[in-house]
Amino acid sequence: MSSKYNLPRGTYDILPDDSYKWEYIIDVFKNTAKLFNYKEIVTPIFEDADLFERSSGETSDIVQKEMYKFNDKKGRTFALRPEGTAPVVRSYVENSLGASAGIQKLFYTGPMFRYDRPQKGRYRQFYQYGVEAIGSNNPYIDAEIIALFYTFVQKLGLTQFEVEINSVGNELVSARYDKALQEYFTPFKEELCHDCQIRLDKKPRRILDCKVKACKEIGKDAPVMLDYLDEECSSHFEKVKQYLQQFGIPFSVNPKIVRGLDYYTHTAFEFLNHKLGAQNAIGAGGRYNGLVEQIGGKSVPGIGFAGGFERLLLSMELEGLFSGNKVIPQVYIVAIGEKAQNRVAEIISILRQENISVEYDPDKTSLKAQMKMADKLNSNYAVILGDDELERGVVTLKYLLERKQVDVSISELSSHIK
């Protein structure tokens, strides 16, 4: 199957046999978001590269090596969006969405791009769904965002996932904690793996979720973030937990959750499916109280999450949540003979005007071939047009499941079909 052109590495086609699954997931997501009164926002697929570089953090891998950057004809530097939050916040600021009363509750879906080595659950063009609530620092909103995500995943029918939360504090707390970690790990520097020695300077928190045994062992007794929270941070966190309990959401606190992007503050959370393999986060998010201001707006708090459709799809297939092809024509038209073929469009048109889905294959002429097709497509009805019936103004309606058939007049045909 070598064709002249192949799709770019790390991308994939969504083929006809699978597209209904995507449609379904997107549909459930949008409905869930609307249930929580979130409104859709659509932003461009590319933005000023600077937007991502500044917001995600200069040291993040996303910015350093995973961005699809390019220059346009006037030399402006753009990037294919690697994530969805920064563009939404940019739009929030640019369109003064904060001017209207209340919290801006937004959701989005669409492709994101990251130049990374492809593997299970990780692609260069991947599809995300996400929500953002901008304009409130109330811990109730933190819980509601998590509840929205939880409801969504539940509606899809998934059961094999876990919710983990943490608080990464505010900037002050963060800085103090990083310092404590550096003090703790520095004596062990020589024993840490190569990567962690670098992390020690730049992002000491990342040492905590290193998979190397030695690093894990050393990290066991490291200072815990939650102990460093100040009064404001820990009371915020406590309230989030209380609200989550009221929402009836099972969760566990994992003090080692470290988010990849620099802008997170306070609540951070992840939804994990451990059966997915290495890329096991089906979605994650957190609060970003400094981001709006950093992007040029007023000092407005926000929180959101994003998740990958691919990983949801994998999870759903693991749990056997998709069955059969959902797109089936209600009626399959069988036309026998030239006279019937000449009138087939007329009959089809009548049915479609009644919103009945119809399939007909003009290249199949034998009765047998057409019946086989009707069967294969799982249609409920076959409408058989033959010369003698047509002369009587009648058509044969066959109930494929019951294997019974009756003659009905053309004018009454659609009323016999559910």
Add this chain to the structure above:
RNA sequence: GUGGCUGUAGUUCAGUUGGUAGAGCACAGGAUUGUGGUUCCUGGCGUCGUGGGUUCGAGCCCCAUCAGCCACCCCA
């Protein structure tokens, strides 16, 4: 960016110690002239991912390259 494994008909794969390729499924047609998931019969020349090399000769050996998978990394 690093490592391991893999790359043969639409698909899943077989292909023996190197001698120029097969099967199941799917698909198409048919089994007395107008009726469908079963059964039976018939139908496969496909650049053996690509490009080099070794050899009298390579799908099977070597090198390169591309792609896929899994892991590292990172994260959705």
